[in-house]
Amino acid sequence: MALAAPKSKSNVASQPLLSLHNASLRLGNRTLWKDLSLDLKPGEFLAVLGPNGAGKTSLLKVLLGLNSLKQGSIELLGQPPHKGNSQIGYIPQQKAFDRDLPVRGRDLVHFGLDGHRFGFVRHDQAAWQRVDEVIKEVGASAYANNPIGRLSGGEQQRLRIAQALLAKPELLLCDEPLLSLDLKSQQAISELIDSYRKRYNTSVIFVTHDINPILSMVDRVLYLVGGKWAVGKPDEILTTKCLSQLYGTPVDVLRVRDRIIVVNTVDQHGSSGQHHVGGGEH
C-alpha cells in the first residue's frame, strides 16, 4: 500500500509531475476521499479504480481545475491546477453524436488546437496540416472526413486521442475511454495511448472500471472506496486482503485464466455483486 520504490523506467525524474498531499475532496456534504497522498512521475501509468461514486472522475476534475480540494495540497507541473491547462490532454468515454451533426472527424480533432479560444477564426493552413499529421499518427485518416455522428465508437476514440495529443500534453487524463467499445477496439485504443506515453514520456491517469485491457501497461493502481484509498502496484492492491480491508467487508479476488475478478459479497453500491478489476499473466 505504501508508495513503491521509484524505479524510473524512463528518464530520471527529479520532480514528480503531480503531487497530492493529504488531499480531501467534498462535494456537497459528502466526502469523496480524504488524506490522499500521491506522487506521479513523468511517464508513469496510473489506473484509478473503484465503485461508482467513489470520486474517480472528481479526481480528474480537480486536476483540470474544475473542482477544488477541501483540504490538503496539490501541485501539478509545478503549480496549482488551473482551468484550460494545455499541458493536459483529456480523453472522455465514447458518446453518441447526432447522425446529422455538421462536424467531421477532422473538425473534432481541430478543436484540440484552438477550439476554446474566443476571437475571429482565421484559416490557418499550417494548423490543418498539424491536425492531419496527428490524425495519421493515430491511424484515423481513412474516416477523418466523415461526420462524427456516423463513426463507430473505436473510430471516434482514435480521433479523440488525436485531439488530446495535438497540444503535446505532459499528462493524459482518460475517463473511461474504453467504455462501450468492443474488445478489439479496447485493445487497440489502450495500446495507442500506451505507445504515445512511451514515446513522449507522458504520464497517464486512466479511470476505468475494468483494468483487464490495460493491466500489462499499468505501473500503479489507485483504488478508491467510500472515502478510503490504496495505492500501489496492481499485485499489491488487487488482492483479497487489501480489497477486503478497503471495502470493510469480505471481498474475494479470483484469478480466472488471465483475468482477475472481484467478488463482493455485500455490494453497497447497488451494481452487480461482481466486477472486474484486474487480469494479467502474473
Place this chain on the structure above:
Amino acid sequence: MNNLPFYLSQPFAQHALLAAAIVAIICGFIGPFVIMRGMAFAVHGTSELAFPGAAAGLLIANNPLAGALVGTLVFATIIGLLGVRERERDSVIGVILAFGLGMGVLLLSFYHGFAAEATSILFGNIFGAGNGQLLALVLIGAGATLAMLILYRPLLFASVDPDVAEARGVPLRLVGLLFLLILAFAVTEAAQIVGTLLVLSLAITPAAAAQRLSARPIMVTTLSILFALIASVGGLLVSLANGRLKASVCITFVSFGIYLAARVFSYRSSQAGPSRA
C-alpha cells in the same frame, strides 16, 4: 408585377431590403447552433415573448421594438440562469411562454390605437418601420453578428462536446448565456420582419437546409446565412412585385422551398454515394 422597378427606387423599400439582409445574416448565423444545441423551442419561446414585450412597448412608449427587445432579453436571461439541462429548460420555456402570451393578449386589450400595429407584431410589417427603427435594426444586427464572430469557436466546441470543452477551459455557462442573449437580439430582429409567429422560418429553416448539404461547420454556417439571405431578400422582392402578398408569407414560402430543394438534393446525392463530407 411591373411595379418592382418603381418600388426599388423608393427609400422605404431600399431600407426594408437592407433591414431584411441584416436580419437574415444574424439569423442564418445562429441557426446551425440553435439546431446543434437543440434550442428550436427556446427560439420559439423567445420570439413569443417578444409579443407581450412589444405590446407593452406599444402601450407605454409607442415603441414595440424596444418593448420586444426587453421582453426577449429578460426571457433569455431567465432560461439561461434557470434551465441548465435541456429537459428542464424546455419545461421552463413552456411555462413562461404560455404565461407571456396571456400577458400579451391582456396588454393588447388595453391598446386602443390602430389594430394594424397589433397584427404587425404577430406577422411582421417591415414596410411600416420608420427610419429610427430601421437604424436600430441595422445596429443591433451588426452588433450581434460581431458577437457571434468572436464567440464562434468556443460556442461550437461547447455545443458539440461540452465535457471536453469544459476540460479545455471553455466557460460553458458564460458561453451558453451569451448565446442566449445574442439569440434574443436576433429573434427580436427577425420578429420585425416576419413577425413573432414566423421567426423560425429565418432562424431554423435555412440552417436545417444547409445541414443537408454539408458536414463542415464553416460551410454549414455560410450556406445557412446564404439561404436566409435568399429567403429574406427574395421574399421581400416577391412581396413588392406582387403587391398583395405579405412579406412574411413570401419569406416563409421561399425559405421552405429552399429546405425542400436541399432535402431532395441530399437524398439524390446519398443515393449516388454515401459520403456527404
